[in-house]
Each structure stands twice: as structure tokens, then as C-alpha cells.
Amino acid sequence: CDSCYGPVDEVIHERLVRRMQPEAQAATTSPKGPLEWGQLNFLHTTDTHGWLEGHLKEQNYGADWGDFVSFSRHMVQKAGNLAVDLLLIDTGDLHDGAGLSDAAPPNGVVSNPIFDNINYDLLTIGNHELYVTEIAYEHFYNFSRVWGDKYLTSNVQIINPATGNFEYIGKQYRYFTTDHGLRIMAFGVLYNFGGNSNVSKVIKAADMVKQQWFIDAVNYTEPIDLFLVIGHNPIRRTDSSSTFGLLHDTIRAMRPTVPIQAFGGHSHIRDFQVYDDMSTGLESGRYCETLGWLSMSGIQSDTYTGLMNPRGVPNPTRKATNTSTTGLVYSRRYLDWNRLTFEYHATNSQDSTFDYHSGLRVTTDITDARKALNLSALYGCAPATYCQSCQPFLASSNIFSLVQTALGAIVVNASRATIPRYVIVNTGSIRFNLVKGPFTYDDSFIVSPFTDAFQYIPNVPYALAQNVINSLNGATLNDKREFPGVMPQVKYSCIDPTISLISGYTGELKSHGVTRRQTIVTPGYTTTDDFGTDGDDTPHSKIPSYSQPNYVAGNASFPTDGTTPATVDVVFLDYFASTVVSVLNGLGGTYTTADVSYYLPPSFTTQTYLPLYAQQYWQANVPNCPVGQGVGYPNGK
Numbered sequence: 001c002d003s004c005y006g007p008v009d010e011v012i013h014e015r016l017v018r019r020m021q022p023e024a025q026a027a028t029t030s031p032k033g034p035l036e037w038g039q040l041n042f043l044h045t046t047d048t049h050g051w052l053e054g055h056l057k058e059q060n061y062g063a064d065w066g067d068f069v070s071f072s073r074h075m076v077q078k079a080g081n082l083a084v085d086l087l088l089i090d091t092g093d094l095h096d097g098a099g100l101s102d103a104a105p106p107n108g109v110v111s112n113p114i115f116d117n118i119n120y121d122l123l124t125i126g127n128h129e130l131y132v133t134e135i136a137y138e139h140f141y142n143f144s145r146v147w148g149d150k151y152l153t154s155n156v157q158i159i160n161p162a163t164g165n166f167e168y169i170g171k172q173y174r175y176f177t178t179d180h181g182l183r184i185m186a187f188g189v190l191y192n193f194g195g196n197s198n199v200s201k202v203i204k205a206a207d208m209v210k211q212q213w214f215i216d217a218v219n220y221t222e223p224i225d226l227f228l229v230i231g232h233n234p235i236r237r238t239d240s241s242s243t244f245g246l247l248h249d250t251i252r253a254m255r256p257t258v259p260i261q262a263f264g265g266h267s268h269i270r271d272f273q274v275y276d277d278m279s280t281g282l283e284s285g286r287y288c289e290t291l292g293w294l295s296m297s298g299i300q301s302d303t304y305t306g307l308m309n310p311r312g313v314p315n316p317t318r319k320a321t322n323t324s325t326t327g328l329v330y331s332r333r334y335l336d337w338n339r340l341t342f343e344y345h346a347t348n349s350q351d352s353t354f355d356y357h358s359g360l361r362v363t364t365d366i367t368d369a370r371k372a373l374n375l376s377a378l379y380g381c382a383p384a385t386y387c388q389s390c391q392p393f394l395a396s397s398n399i400f401s402l403v404q405t406a407l408g409a410i411v412v413n414a415s416r417a418t419i420p421r422y423v424i425v426n427t428g429s430i431r432f433n434l435v436k437g438p439f440t441y442d443d444s445f446i447v448s449p450f451t452d453a454f455q456y457i458p459n460v461p462y463a464l465a466q467n468v469i470n471s472l473n474g475a476t477l478n479d480k481r482e483f484p485g486v487m488p489q490v491k492y493s494c495i496d497p498t499i500s501l502i503s504g505y506t507g508e509l510k511s512h513g514v515t516r517r518q519t520i521v522t523p524g525y526t527t528t529d530d531f532g533t534d535g536d537d538t539p540h541s542k543i544p545s546y547s548q549p550n551y552v553a554g555n556a557s558f559p560t561d562g563t564t565p566a567t568v569d570v571v572f573l574d575y576f577a578s579t580v581v582s583v584l585n586g587l588g589g590t591y592t593t594a595d596v597s598y599y600l601p602p603s604f605t606t607q608t609y610l611p612l613y614a615q616q617y618w619q620a621n622v623p624n625c626p627v628g629q630g631v632g633y634p635n636g637k
């Protein structure tokens, strides 16, 4: 990045400093109490989107993948000591969201080997693994080989270039026995995604459940104590994208007495759904903000050798439904992704050591990779924090007001610079808040990671063009993903809008010889699910969340004398070009996709315009860039 202002090595330094300073940890919010351990326990990640370095600007989610490595090993050991089973599950979307995964193509080539340091028992594929052909093949050739039988893609195939035939990227199902003898049949089912590149095939769940292999697996020749249905697939059955309802109903009809446990993702929320007396589903958020915990007891099995209610720890107590007589009981918890949480749940006494060498090595790997990728190179200094949903659409601190300005200022074809233009992007292309302070190469991926290019239809009559944005916001995206209603909500962000150091916690923690007690409840997730409002491991106060429309438009070069132009250029992303054509025709136009061409070279993408804007408009205040003191990086670094 030749034109960047300069490196911010302090970011790397900060992580090491943070690791060493107990008082820095004291500023994080602590869990409310120990986890309930059952006969079978799960740790669940989903939609990590490359955030393996953790949230450098939010201590509340400040743990990195190395910390998670240490935590998961403690938990596996604890499960062994308690004589119960613990399974680790991931439900996909590994890229598109942070520099670590996206700065070196194909996305994931650097981050996947870091991700692979967790001993997952089951994994499944996300839609972000399938948009781009090279990334899909990276998963076919590399990721699926690393994980073997554990990588489940029950309804996702890819053309094997060696044979020219469609083959499953991973396995269709996994039948396995846990350490303590539970016999499990697992599937991994992607929602009915239609935006994949043409080398892969997503089989609709309704078709998959009719396939003979699936029917045979459900009626397996060996005994099944539990079905595990994991999927990059919202667990709430009323979510229009979810196919878990269908999967549940199908399996339940064939096997009326076997418990079904689901783990989902894709909608980026914390959620827990009860399907029936012996079936529930957990979804565990996004971006390494949340680690999902689920425990259950009461699974009937001839071969189980562990304990039903492990001693010395709380046990799950809640039936799926009030009327359940199955004997099955559950607990679920959404853990904030920070070291305080991990240490709290992993270590019991003040002389326990949290970090494993393997965890520290992964942290070092992340630091090295960040350096090699130059992720802390600086584009400019953001004068304010712009959030995705904590402000009304186009309010001054709403990120789409910044996007609107940047689109108008930066997205310009020099040969048409004087022609009035609307420049439209989908609000879903913005993935995270943009935080006051240093705006780095890494932040550019965090905020706008996709590589969607700018196309246009020239000289559209103004009478049509002026209505495109409103019509789009009443339309649905053409990536075949359905959005509800006219003003759907952008994936909400649970970031503290002030990005202050998150301080305060409600309990007392002894760890590393330091006792910490605070009483202030800090902003964060406040989840309501089918078990109520007590799922968040660390109680928080609510962060405001406003609905945002699906599209936002910038404009430029309009007459300044109050007159309206006869025609304008309508500029938009290739990602939804066909939707724009349909909308224009709905307004009375007669366009086809042949009228669409590139407004700028395809190498100018949604990754490009914000860095350029920052370089042009946010460099003057770089010498005094406010870091620390409630904004930017913690600890004043």
C-alpha cells in the first residue's frame, strides 16, 4: 500500500500490552456465573468472517483465536474431568469481514490455517465460501481435506475438474460415537443459497430430504442416540431463509423418539429455538463476538459411560417445553468473546494458568500474519464514529451518511465527471461500524470487504432515475436472499456506539492473582430467545438499533442552480445489476442487461472507495489522531 500514511505498529504492541496488564482486563465486563454442564455440551462458533485477531477496538470482544485455542483446550480437559462429552462446532462464513482473511487472495488462504487450530468435531460450509470460484475450490482442495469426515456439506457440491462431475465438497453425514459413548448422526445443511458461482450446486433442503442417502442415514443401520443438524442456516424456523423447520419436521416424522439438536448461523444473531419436547437449536452471533454454549442431559443411550449430571458444577435444568416428559433438560449461554470470559469459565483457582503454548503460538501467528499483510497501515484518521444501526438512517453519525458522501465524492469516471449521477450500493455491503481514530487497511475490509464493481446505465431520463432508489428499497435483492418488507433491518450491530473502553462487571473474578469487582452494566447484547432473556453470559444494557433500508445512493454533478437535468447516469454494483434493470423497467423503462457496462474498471470495487475517501479527506488530522480516551484503540496506544 504505497500511498498509506504510515504503519500503526502500536496496534500489534497493544495486543501484547493488553495481555500483560491485569488492570486492562479489569476494564472488561465479567460473566454472571458458572456454566451449567450436562451430559453433552457444545461450544459453537459461526460467521467468524476472518475476525480471528479479535476486536482490536472493543475489549469486550477482544480475545483472539489464540485465546480461544487455550480456552477450548481448558474446556475439553474440564469435560474429561467431569466425565461428560464436549463437542466443538462451526457453522461457516469464514471470510469476507477482516483483513486477516481478505487481504491475501483467495480469501482464507492465510486465515484458514489459523482457524484450523481449534479441534472442531463438526463443521459446515457458509455462503461466503461459495460466491467466488477460487474460494470454493480452496475449500474443496484444502479446507475439506484438513477436516475430512468432520466437514459436512450435505447439500453442497462442486465440479471436480479432474472428472467434470459434481462431488460433495465435504461429507454428506457423519455417524460417530463420542468419548463417553453417545451415538450421533450429524448433517450439515446450507440454507437455500442461490448466489453461488457456477462451479458449485446448492441442493434445496426440500429436495435433499427426499434423496435416498438422506433417508437411509436417518434410518441408519446402527443405533442413533441424537441427531445433530448443523447448518449455515438461521435456526428460527420463521426466518424465511431458514430450512431448519423442514429438516426438523422431516427427521421427526421418521424418528419420533430421537432428540434433535440444531446449530445454525447466517443471520448473525444470538438465538435459541425450541422445535419440540426434544429438539432445540442454537445460533451464536457473528464476528468472534459470541461463543455459543449449549448443554443437555437426559439423552437415553445404552452405550453412554459418562455422568448425566456432573458433580461440582451447575447442571442444566430446563425442559424444552413446560409439558415435556422426555427427561431431557437444557441450558444455553451466549459468551462474550474476551479473555475475562474465557478465563472465568476455564480456570477455577487463582493460580491456574490460562494460556497454553499452543494458544500463545496462534496469537503469535496472527501477529506475524498481520505484519506480513501490513494490516495496520493507515489510510487516515476518522473524525467520528459512524455506526450501522445505532443511529437513524442518514443521521450524521450513521455510516450510510458517510457512504453517501464518499460515493458522490470518489466514484467518478473522469470522462463522465460532469454528467449528473446517482451512485447506488446495497447497505449490506457495509459490514461493520467505522470507528473514530485510525482507519487502517484492516478497517477497510472490516467495514466494506466485498469486491463488487461499479456498473452503470448512461443517460437515463431523470424522471425514471430519481425514483430508482425508492423503488429498490421496496424491492428484494437479486442474490435470491429474501429480505422482509420495505424497510428491513440491516444485520444489527451490538457494538457500543461510543466505542468506549467497556468497563464494569457485575461479579467478582479471581484470576492471575487479581480480584476485580465493578457494578456497572455496560452496553452490548441483550438477547431474547425461546428460553427468555437470561441467555447472555454477561448482562448488558441495550444498544439502540434503527431499521435501515436495503440501498443507499450518493449523487454528484447535479446542477447547482436548482434546475433538474434531462438525463443522468445511474451507477450501481454488479452485485445487483439485474435488480436495477428490473426496477427501471418497472418505472417505465425498456432496458436490458445489454445496456449495462462498467462505469469504472472492475478492479475499482466496494473495497476501494472508502480508503480513497480516507486518503483524501482524513489525512490532515492524522498527527493528532485520537486513540484511547474512549475512542480508537484501548490503553491509549
Ligand SMILES: Nc1ccn([C@@H]2O[C@H](COP(=O)(O)O)[C@@H](O)[C@H]2O)c(=O)n1
Residues within 6 Å of the ligand: 047, 093, 127, 128, 131, 266, 267, 426, 427, 428, 429, 430, 450, 451, 452, 479, 481, 575
Ligand atoms: N458480493 C457480495 C456478497 C454478499 N454481500 C452482502 O452480504 C450478505 C450475506 O452475508 P452473510 O454473512 O449474511 O452471509 C448479502 O445479503 C449482501 O448483503 C454483498 O454485498 N456483496
Ligand SMILES: [Zn+2]
Residues within 6 Å of the ligand: 047, 049, 093, 266, 268
Ligand atoms: Zn455471515
Ligand SMILES: [Zn+2]
Residues within 6 Å of the ligand: 093, 126, 127, 128, 232, 265, 266, 267
Ligand atoms: Zn452467511
